[in-house]
Amino acid sequence: MDFQLSEEQQLIQQxxxxxxxxxxxxxxxxLDRKHEFSxxxxxxxxxxxxxxxxxxxEYGGSGGDDISKALIVEELAKRCASTAATLSITQITPYGILKFGTEAQKKxxxxxxxxxxNLAAFALTEPQAGSDAAAARTTALADGDHFVLNGNKCxxxxxxIAKTTLVFALTEPEKGLRGMSAILVEKGTPGFSAGKVEDKLGLCGSETVELFxxxxxxxxxxxxGAPGKGFPMAMELLDFARIGVAAQGLGIAERALEESVTYLNNRVQFGKPIGAQQGLSWYAxxxxVRIEALRGLVYKAAWLKSAKLPFSLDAAVAKYYGAETACFCADTALQIHGGYGYMKxxxxxxxxxxxxxxKIYExxxxxxxxxxxxxxxGLK
Ligand SMILES: Cc1cc2nc3c(=O)[nH]c(=O)nc-3n(C[C@H](O)[C@H](O)[C@H](O)COP(=O)(O)OP(=O)(O)OC[C@H]3O[C@@H](n4cnc5c(N)ncnc54)[C@H](O)[C@@H]3O)c2cc1C
Structure with missing residues (x-):
């Protein structure tokens, strides 16, 4: 067992x-204030x-491994969670193409x-099909050499803005979940359009839209991939995506601690730095503790994936804990900063x-x- 990042990983991290x-x-x-993607x-x-x-x-990639990717997302999330999220999410579809695509599709x-x-989007969610992705209704019916798509994703x-969007749609609706397939749709295809950019609580520097x-x-x-295999494919791609969300959580949590340490040492109340109050130092x-536990989970899940070992459960554990830790640390940092933390x-x-x-997406x-x-x- 080796807890040291390799030389290449350290260079990418830096x-x-x-x-x-x-x-x-x-x-x-x-970007956050203007609700703008850069x-x-x-x-x-x-x-x-x-x-x-x-x-x-050979397909335009830059090599490296999944730990390197997690390190990049972590560093970005420390400074701008929107940029980290966009990078992380827009990699799901390329990963799907690499894993399930034909040679011609990859090229x-x-x-x-x-x-x-260019960006790639991953379109699974529909208004009535969120956590229950199997309730999707968008159809893609065969007609000669084409599929004809009807429905919407939210x-x-x-x-x-994506050049390529991976859309999950029912190619054989009568088969339900077993009739769902994954189809690559290019920007500008007639009949494919996007709604307004959603006005969100957070991650305002990333764009979220409805697709029609x-x-x-x-x-x-x-x-x-194969027709009718869209659902298991989507679940597999989400396993990959979860490591990215966990890395976002790690970056956000680390930034929250970084800001808190500075404030605890510098903000003086009752004649001494607030960090000298035991109750507040315990927050740090x-x-x-949670950040270091999360780091272990994120890097382990990424390492398992790179080693081509089963990583699905570890990715889910890391994503769950990453979301909880990011929220805990951001909330605690806000408390440490008092009224100033509440200001923009x-x-x-x-x-x-x-x-x-x-705690919500992916x-x-x-x-x-x-x-x-x-x-x-051990249940299926
Ligand atoms: C900013 C943003 C970006 C997103 N980006 C993408 C994207 O790029 N591609 C994409 O496909 N999707 C995307 N999503 C969709 C996201 O993955 C869904 O919002 C998420 O899966 C939850 O679905 P829902 O919002 O419909 O909530 P619901 O499924 O309606 O859930 C509502 C509540 O019920 C709970 N719940 C539901 N079912 C159960 C159950 N069986 N047991 C216990 N609790 C349950 C949920 O946990 C939640 O608390 C994005 C969402 C947001 C907000």
């Missing part, structure tokens, strides 16, 4: 740390190889997404708002407890 501090941090508050930052991440980390170079779709500065990150499909014709060779201790001048209120989504905390319990009890 590059991500420098980029996040010098280029992301100065823009984070403004194409410029995303393009910079592509140039630095961050959007292609843990993908093979066609991956390079622009991994190194070209809460899709980057959906309006109206007699949208997509060539049959855009089917990803509790945050530290400080990054604490943004951390507090951003952390909250982690599977809620409640659903994660069900998934983890099933794994622990």
């Amino acid at each position: 590059a991500a740390r420098d980029f996040a501090l010098k280029e992301v941090e100065p823009k984070a508050a403004e 194409h410029e930052l995303f393009k910079r991440m592509a140039d630095l190889g961050f959007t292609g980390t843990c993908f093979p170079e 066609k779709f991956l390079p622009p997404l991994l190194s070209g500065g 809460f899709i990150t980057g959906g309006a 499909f109206k007699d949208c014709r997509v060539p049959k060779d855009h089917l990803l 201790a509790e945050m530290k 001048d400080m990054p604490i209120e943004r951390l507090f708002r951003d952390s909250r989504l982690l 599977g809620t905390s409640e659903v994660h407890k069900l998934v983890i319990a099933r794994g622990v009890l």
Whole structure:
């Protein structure tokens, strides 16, 4: 067992740390305030190889492993959780193409997404099908050489700006879940449109939209994987995505502690730094313990995936604990900062708002407890 990051991982961590501090941090508050996604930052991440980390170079990737990817997301989340979330979520579809795509699909779709500065969206959720993704109603019926898509998806990150969107739709509705397939839809395809950008509580620097499909014709060779296998494919891709959310939680929690330590040492009340009050110093201790426990869970899940070992349960445990830890640390940091933490001048209120989504998206905390319990009890 080795707890040391490899030399390559340390270099990637340092590059991500420098980029996040010098280029992301100065823009984070403004992107949040204006509810704006930064194409410029995303393009910079592509140039630095961050959007292609843990993908093979032959498809435009930049190599590296899943721990490297987690380290990048962690560093970004410390400075701007929106940027970290966008990077993390927009990797789900390329991962799906790499894992389930044909050689032709990999060559066609991956390079622009991994190194070209283009985004990919993952469209599973529908208005009536959130936690119960199997209740999806969007259809993709065969018609000659095409599938014809009808229906809508909601809460899709980057959906309006993505070059490629992976859409889960019923190709054989009469078969229910066994009739769900995964189809790649390109931006600009007639019949495919996006609604307004949602006005959210947090992660305001990432775009969330509803997607509409109206007699949208997509060539049959855009089917990803086998027909009828969309649902298990979506679940497998969410396993991968969960490591990314857990890494976001780690970054948010670390930033909350970093800000808290400075404040505990510098804010003077009753003639001494507030950190000298035992009750408040214990907050820092509790945050530290949870952060180190989470770090172990995130890196372990990423390591298992890189080692091609089963990682599904570990990813769910890390995601669940990552969301809880981010929320606990952001809330505690807000308490430590008192009234000043509640003001928009400080990054604490943004951390507090951003952390909250982690308990909801890519599977809620409640659903994660069900998934983890099933794994622990050995149930299918
Ligand atoms: C900002 C944002 C970005 C998102 N990005 C994407 C994206 O890119 N792609 C995508 O496909 N989706 C995306 N989502 C959707 C997200 O994954 C869903 O919101 C999430 O899965 C929960 O679904 P829901 O919101 O419909 O809540 P519901 O499923 O309606 O849940 C409501 C409540 O009931 C609880 N609940 C439901 N079922 C059970 C159960 N069986 N047992 C116990 N409790 C239960 C839930 O935990 C929750 O507390 C995004 C959502 C948001 C808010």
